[in-house]
Amino acid sequence: MNGGYQIVVCGSIVPDPLQTLEPVAGPTGPALRNEMMLPAVLDPWAAHALYEAANLAKQHSGSKVWWVALGPKAKLQQLMMSMAQKVPFELVALDGTASGFSDSWEVAEALAGAIESIPELDRDRLLLFGGWESASRGTGVTMQMVGERLGITDQFQGVDELTIESDGSLRLLERVEGGHHQVSVCGSPPVVVGWATGRLPEPPNNPQVGMLNMRTVMPALQRAKLVQLSTEGLTFHSVDLPEQRRETRIVRDSSADEIALELVDWIKSD
Amino acid sequence: MEKIVVLLHTEPDGTLSRPALEALTVVRSLAADLGSEFAAALVGESVQEAAGLVAGAGASSIYAVEGSDFHHARYTSDAVALDALCRRAAADLVVAPGTSRWNRVLPGIACRFGGRIDTHVCDINVEGGAPVVTRWYYRQRMKARIGRTQRPWFIVCDPGSFSAFEGEVKEVPIEPIATPLAETGFKTEVVGFQKPAEGGQTIRPDAELLFVAGAGWTKMQPDGNARVGDAERLILSFLKSTRASLGGSKSMVDLSSEGQETLAFMTHLNQIGQTGATPRHPKGLSTCCHGEEPHVVGWRFITERRAVNLDPNCGWAQGKADVLYVGDAFEIISKVNELLAEG
């Protein structure tokens, strides 16, 4: 595209998946035990969105990537230590909760407001990226709401591939039922793209990119607007951990024949 | 009294999918528990056949947006249809199935109407005269029961969580709803579908059994060799005779993007777990997969779980499976295939 794309990626932190999570009652609703102490990572599908954005920007000169993140400032700062080395971006930070128990409606409102306040944004070149579902709330609704608030009605979810055709149109592959992809062609931006896994591996750390990014990351964090989410009207009647442990029977000394017989019986049983 | 509507789209052949029939079950019981009626709103190229069933389910009115523009799932056209239908229905509670088509567009519609939306709802009850829905948080690690005061409240049901409605077809008048489609036009065209390239369709949501292949299938084996070719043959043969749905661990599906030798038919769509799918099957068999927590959260809705692993201390042994067979999956699955072939 002439002049390149303006790619805005929405994404924030989630607890490292290897951590044990336990719900506790907080002052404004449910929370996680030791939430602020839990090691965090960039929400995995949002991370794919960021890598895809950077890759696209690299291929189209004049493009730029903004990363809009709503999360506790201190945790975002920690995340930037690793993420800033991955790909070039300009951070737009919002200081507030990244809890899965916050409400998508309010989060979308805050994100859309932050995007609207990016000064030089040109809607006709805008690609709005995010993960198609978070690993925290896991509703898969926030990006669509941000898009609606910005008046973007060409929206795609569960995207594994976005290619730019020679005429500048966008070809997208979205996940649909049964392991298939729906293929769509959209004439031009603006579009909303909720990424699934995409096609790119995690980029290696690049200290030079890190140095460049950190120049804008620290001021962005200092500027981060405080966002208070109220979850008004939403009541959590209960939040429970499921019964996790099963009584595992460990079969050690059986032959492959014996195991196979047992498995086939089990597979065939009702 | 709360006004209720169920939003459904038809399939290309004019029928209702199983998730749509499940949403009908949900809306019927919700309406009964609240002592209300429910309306239905249908979108699709043709809706006549579906309307008969919906009437049979007891819908008090049926609104429809019909025509070739609504054949495909596309945000713009679906949003135009749903906007018109939601205006007509003016409902407080909106029940819908969590199909890929509705998941794409309903959040935007909820936002347009100043409403709230909850997806992946797996249970719904009425407590104190108001709905309380159950859904999971943090990738199936904790379960919450929530209520809301805002309306409209869009309640999107997770496919596989409810029984499918079965009933008589009834004759009923449909109220066609006009849309301003011609004026808006579309920037997006759906041009087709891509099927999994190798091994045919391996993801089968309705299968009795989930078969998970972990990265161990591609790793060096005790004899010092990797046996990827053997693994492919064994797994495809197993899938053919059992009609199981194929899942993979993240390490397994990532191998291809890392340029390593892997099973040709394994893609990211097969991934189970934290950053993959959480399918619903009565049984699951894990092979050559370590059973780490980010993987096993994807097994939340697998009722009976068995695993085959060389390592007696793998994750499955830690209360994550009902049975762990300590053994070589190549040998065991080969024998299993022989037995299955004998019938």
Ligand SMILES: Cc1cc2nc3c(=O)[nH]c(=O)nc-3n(C[C@H](O)[C@H](O)[C@H](O)COP(=O)(O)OP(=O)(O)OC[C@H]3O[C@@H](n4cnc5c(N)ncnc54)[C@H](O)[C@@H]3O)c2cc1C
């Ligand atoms: C942010 C994040 C998100 C993640 N999301 C996911 C996710 O969604 N899904 C997921 O799966 N993982 C996820 N992971 C990764 C997860 O932590 C594990 O690394 C991964 O599941 C390991 O895959 P594996 O068990 O197949 O491979 P390995 O850990 O390599 O295990 C291979 C297993 O095969 C066994 N084996 C080898 N040969 C044989 C044989 N002949 N017979 C029997 N057994 C054999 C070995 O004993 C071993 O247990 C995530 C991690 C992170 C950090």
